[in-house]
Amino acid sequence: MMTLTSERVLSIQSHVVFGYVGGKAAVFPLQLLGYDVDVVNTVNYSNHAGYGRSGGTKTTAAELDSIFQAMELNELLLPTRLLTGYIPGAEALSAVAKLASKLRRSRPSMTYLLDPVMGDAGRLYVAPDVVPVYKDMLPLATIITPNWFEVELLTDVTLKDIPSLHRALDILHKQYRVPNVVISSIPLNGWLAAALPSSILPPSATASTHLLCISSSLPSSALQSSHLYASDTTRSIVHAQCVPLIPGYFSGVGDLFSALLLAHFHQDQTPENVAASPLSEAVSQALTKTHAVLLVTQAQAEALPEEERLPTDDELDKEYPLRKTRRMRGRELALVKGQDVIRGRGHAHVREMMLWDGFWDTR
């Protein structure tokens, strides 16, 4: 009775006026793929932080509560899917956690993709008290998309070899009961490359030519509705893929990837490929389209006049802040220009996630 359209996403993340990060990177792709999207802005900024300077404000926990309450009273909390991203303060995140928990209770079949946006490459860009709130939220999620650093923050495991990776995934799947974990953009460290089956590792791949993406999902036999009863011996199915690295720093890539992953995830559809899982299928689609959008973005950036694409140079950037600004501007995701790619037209090469057979037996 409550379903107005077949599928409806509630997206809770940042808003920027200019450029494509957070909701600006997620909402348009979801709409293109046929989802009605309810859009909650956790900040209203002029632009992303990479520009070095921005205007606008964060949305307070009280403002979020006021929005959620009115939606509840008006019977407008109808998402079949939930997507949460950048929420910079613990108080605001707690308001979102309360809502997510309420939605999960009333809609056990809801697909919740939680992107625990906290930092990257050892640097935290939210308040430290956000970390424990995310830990508490993990059992609500259907899929999480932490980066390498965020896996370490959530599990308190330092990822330095295959046993530590086993330990971290075990904590996420069993202690936090997350059925689906996707870690994209992993630096292809030596120990990882050494452990990868040759079917996954391209011949001359190195940390400077490729990134690794790993997905890990519990077999559906281990899931009962939204609750997970995985025994100690249950092992997840792991897939991986090495993605060619596109040089230069682009913002919003993770937000686009998570939105595409949520859009393409269909728990109840059995993939044609017997080596695939519903998760690995969705990751393949999301990687394929994200990579294709980056190629359009790169081509657009390269067509700019020289002063718009000055290389990174910390000293010069400090002296002439507009150098950095112009570089950032030229690297905003080409979502509008690349919309056919997102719709699934015009890209040929599908980046298929490969089964990492024997992952749990690797030492």
Add this chain to the structure above:
Amino acid sequence: MMTLTSERVLSIQSHVVFGYVGGKAAVFPLQLLGYDVDVVNTVNYSNHAGYGRSGGTKTTAAELDSIFQAMELNELLLPTRLLTGYIPGAEALSAVAKLASKLRRSRPSMTYLLDPVMGDAGRLYVAPDVVPVYKDMLPLATIITPNWFEVELLTDVTLKDIPSLHRALDILHKQYRVPNVVISSIPLNGWLAAALPSSILPPSATASTHLLCISSSLPSSALQSSHLYASDTTRSIVHAQCVPLIPGYFSGVGDLFSALLLAHFHQDQTPENVAASPLSEAVSQALTKTHAVLLVTQAQAEALPEEERLPTDDELDKEYPLRKTRRMRGRELALVKGQDVIRGRGHAHVREMMLWDGFWDTR
């Protein structure tokens, strides 16, 4: 040097989490039509006012200034087109007016569509001190899209016969120097129907079957860059069309129409049809697509279970507020489902604006 993509719209209007009014009705269509859109939210509400209850807050003038200043310092004020809609307070509107004036000075060729959202059918839904600010802003606009009531507010002319309509358009074109005026959704009053040429008035059209849309543009010979030097004898070119009325109240229709009008307006393209103007061509496109989206919306609403589409009944609505809420929800614009229509695929019948020959000689 400053143009990153061919066309970039700065959209300044309301944001709602659920449903499609303001920016939610405008941004997606503009993106579908190939525009990068910079999105400033003048309010962050849970839903539109028609639901009777909403959560969230208005963006203050100080917050808007903070965003605009950061964008200026970061060289991110790059729109080739400007679109302003619902801005509920005079202070916030003044901040937008200051920005619009600055952009107009630095980019004389910028197309500015100003939708002076103030009220409808005799009821004001902004603070009264907003009206004089809009009057001051009119000379900055390339196109304005007031409704019938807003024309009266802006010109202080009561529209009751053809001479008063002449007077109002003269004030907008000459006193306020607006080159393009579009008034859509005009009730087809008896005096209007009587004055319409038979080429425009369908045989049995009445106020309960049709709405009228009028566009009025000054000939390009009267325009020099963005400034207008219309002599007292300059007469505008007027087009009109009767649009079949779709029963029921839909929100966000004007916002969608204005966005489509801006997207399709090309001042420098001479229409193939000699009776058309760049404005009338764009209005034809915008009316065609808006009407087609409404048909998709209507079909979607009619497919809902009965309790989602209870008819308006003020007494029952008062007793059971969720009656109204559910009705509103079922009538949210079907933008996502109707995206092919917006892209220009799948609609057959083009609603062509017809030249109203002899308009200025009508008494």
